Amino acid sequence: MQPLVSARRYLENAGISNLLTSAWRFRHYIGGAILNTFRARLARSRLGAVWMILNPLALVAIYALVLSVFLAGRLPGLEGRFSFAIYLTAGIFAWTLFCDLLTRGVTLFIDHANLIKKVAFPRISLLLTVVGVALIDNLMLLLAVILIFGVLGHWPDAHILWLPLLVALNLGIGLGLGLLLGVLNVFIRDIGQVVPVVLQFTFWLTPIVYAHEMLPPAAQTLTAFNPLVPLITSYQDVMVFARAPQPLALLELTLLAILLLALAQMLFRRASPEMVDAL
Incomplete structure (x- = not known):
């Protein structure tokens, strides 16, 4: 019981001011923890972390082969045999980071439930x-993408020097939304499903496999409410x-990134005292 009380007390008292110190x-x-994550990937796989590159690139190859015949000549501002594959690769690159952060954030507290309940440590360590x-x-994916672009x-x-800023914004949006849903997922497990x-x-509501300008005006108005549209188009x-x-x-x-991170915090x-019991 004492570790549970200590964990709850720590979660209640830890504030923004001591996050960097912690x-x-x-x-x-x-x-x-980061090193162990990559070691776990390499433990029983000969390719290990390479799969993190092959999976999105395989998705690009499939979509490029299937859809380039229909869309390559219709993408505004793009010409060339491989124009659609290049356009698609940029969108997948941005989307992969957002999805990775969101899905990890949703299950973050549940995946580390035993650690949170038994040990008092700063939550920023998990983040x-x-x-x-x-x-x-x-x-790693970016290096592969640049190589493919060169080929x-x-x-x-x-x-491309704009990329660090775009990655930071992608990080704030994906992590902020992921943490919001992660807290809710502790109490409502259906969210994870x-x-x-x-x-x-x-x-499919984000201009990754198509250009936003290709949509009818009504569809463009609808997708304008998708907060990922400016993110993906900025990468492109x-x-x-x-x-x-x-x-x-x-x-x-x-x-948007500031708002999501502030709401998540x-x-x-507010929910941390109940989270320890719910976990």
Whole structure:
């Protein structure tokens, strides 16, 4: 009973002001957790973490082979035999990081229930572990994407320097939404089952396998409510069209990331005493 009380007391008292200090104190634990995640992938697999690259690239190859015949000549502003594959790869690259963060966030507290209940430690350790694993996976995928772009004759130019900002915004949106749903998932376990279904619909409501301009005006109005549209199109601007993201899109994404992270923090602080018991 004492560990449970200690865990609850710690969760209640920990505030934003000591998050960075706690992260530094537990840096060895965070680094070890990230390393153990990759070791677990390599334990019984000869390809290991390479599967994190092959899976999205296989998805790109399938869609490119099936849909390029119908869409390659219709994508606005794109020409060339491999234009659709390049456009699709950029969208999948952005989508993969968002999905990774969201799905990990939804199950974060349930997956670490025993740790949360038995040990008093800063919650930021779990968050930074998720962030670290996701960013390393995304970096490996980015290297593969750049190599593929080069093979297809589409080397990225200086506009790719916008990517760190876009990745940070993607990180804030995916992690913020994932943590919000992760807290709710502790009390309503159906959320963990609903999220993959919603993601499938969201994928097709996001301009990844088609250009937003190709949609009828009514459909464009509908997808305008999808917060991922400016995120995906910003990635495509930088990686495909060699132009800077739209300032309004960056502003919208920044405000959305801040809002989601703030709501997640507030919800977690209010629900943390009950979470320990619910887990």
